Amino acid sequence: MSRTAVAIANDANGASWADLPVATPGLVIDLDVLDRNLDEMAAIARSAKVELFPHAKTHRMAEVGLRQIEHGADGLCVAKLGEAEAFAAAGVKRLFVANPIVGADKAKRALELSRTVDLTLATDSEAAAASIGATFVAAGTTARMMLAIDSGLGREGVTADKAPDVAAAIHAVPGVELVGIYTHEGTTYGAKDHPDLASRARAAGAFMVGVAETIRARGVPLPIVSLGASASAREVAHVPGVTQIRPGIYAFNDVGQIALGNASLDTTAIRVIATVVSHPEPERACIDAGSKSLSTDLVPASAHREDFPGMGLIVNAPGWVIERMSEEHGWLRWHGEGAPIPLPVGMRLEIVPNHVCMAFAMLRRASIVDHGKIVGHWDGFGPGASE
Template sequence: MTNNWIDLEVATPGLVVDLAVLDRNLDEMAGIAAGAGVELYPHAKTHRMAEIGRRQIARGAHGLCVAKLGEAEAFAAAGVKRLFVANPIVGPQKAARALALSRRVDLLLATDSADAARSIGPTFAAAGATARVMLAIDSGLGREGVSPAQAPDIAAAVSAVPGIELVGIYTHEGTTYSAKDGPDLTGKAQAAARLMVGVAESIRARGIALPIVSLGASASAREVAHVPGVTQIRPGIYAFNDVGQIALGNATLETTAIRVIATVVSHPEPGRACIDAGSKSLSTDLVPASAHRDEYPGMGLLVNAPGWIIERMSEEHGWLRWHGTGEPTALPVGTRLEIVPNHVCMAFAMLRRASVVEGGTITTSWDGFGPGSSE
């Protein structure tokens, strides 16, 4: 892996990806999926970069998961042939776009209500086509998704909509990010997987085939893949890792493929300084689990400035404070800092260009999708 991140010739704030570490992470998860006999659909909203999506497919992923139709359209244009839009789409306008996309790729759509299904089904039915749809299940996060108890009735109602074929269920088991330690993470992950398998069985009892049972979180992917009855996993952050994954025990600095490089632009007092990376570079996310925030405080890990934390952020400034023991170590203006983001998805979304490192040298750069990809 790269050992001299701060010496790389990248303008700051700059996003840097170590290609060897990225490939190692892609290969590891592809191996886990293959060993468990499940499909791997990495959540590509993490990066929204064509080169990385194609690389994931080339290294063993079966397709890509995305958050929005715009992302799916962009990845389809980049040559990806199997896509799952894991976010309910509603209305005839998006139905028309989805229909057009389904003629180019193997497409899965999402819903969590019969009303939403009825808003897209007629467009497909009128064209003599069928939308292959996944039903969102709330496994405890409290976001979109139907409750496990409601799932059989809603699945039957969705299946009855002309132009719709219900082919699976999916969830984002985001509650696993609250795990306090390894055993807690294992328990939460396995509970979510067993819940989803049970929901699938209850829906199949209604006469619906339902071949796909899909779970999606990097926190839990290594566990849920091996639960009998799970057929698909959709991790995203695993490709790069971040402080959240380090805190959970899923990653180390050596398996984290990404850094944001920033420059100290102000050091007015011994115990405070500012860098040129603010919320538009790193976001204001803390590590997900409150249990880990004492060990990993602040809004990103300052690898080469121990004792300093990013305490606050404005749009273009990271506010550094000394939280170490003894007198603050100096951070002269011009010092370059190596930062692991707390939430890697936000760093990609904010900076939208990654410098790619091979053998300690920047060899190319990858750009993220432009306007429209969030529609």
């Protein structure tokens, strides 16, 4: 195991999260750390004079979403219409569904939702926008929409050269008001170090502002320029012309954010607690947390995988690496120096997920810790929120 990961793991202080009385595999959130993270990003948004719409698909928990609003967020970003409906039912008043929706069925649900909340929808084609606009115009109203821009990730979104034509076409669709452009600047996660990350983030922000200017030159009013990635949020917020940021992971942090230099163990509000269930040989062991608890994601940037190997950072057993996973098992192997540190069967391990969104999606219930004691539990939304 790299010296970097060992040093970070050895920085853990005080009582181990693994001592908390939670069933394993279990998700744990530290309330104090969460609140500090929420306050930090809200302060960044205020200082940059941009809106903060945290991406709540990270957690899909009403309590967290409402807490983000209480701590200064302007609204929430979600991935699915069902998530928007669930957060609206919990009391959130401004929502952006940041995945294109298509068709009359989704349009009818969006129309009903728009009658109770300030709703913005996503699109990246005239055809998709028209399928939504038809329902809204029939009801005598309009759908607020933002155009997805591909900033290099190659997922949804139109390219910069096509954006003016597509935006103009959508602007002319009955029942649609085009209010902005948005992107997920996911390529910033490939940064090799923090200066590279800052450079990539600033470039992504400038790119989006440039795209907005070309669209405005076609006579399309475009008040919102929105970017969304925890990796880059601290930098893109201060790019002139950016008006909105949509980070998600920042609230909790994970190994990916630690590797990028955006976080440390002290600012990571979440752990997965697992139990050693088998230790058949000195150099290998098995835990009860597999891909259904932690996922098989590696640290996003390959440049950091030597320093942060495996599928999660084991805080209280440095030198051990989660090398493989099956659905219910994590396969550990010793990568440290010298003889392996024993892992007695029954020992509980404190693990920082590589990708916190997947831990939430898999485990769905979190034990909430305040000053070292469990004070309650928060549950994620049910399957209907995935629609």
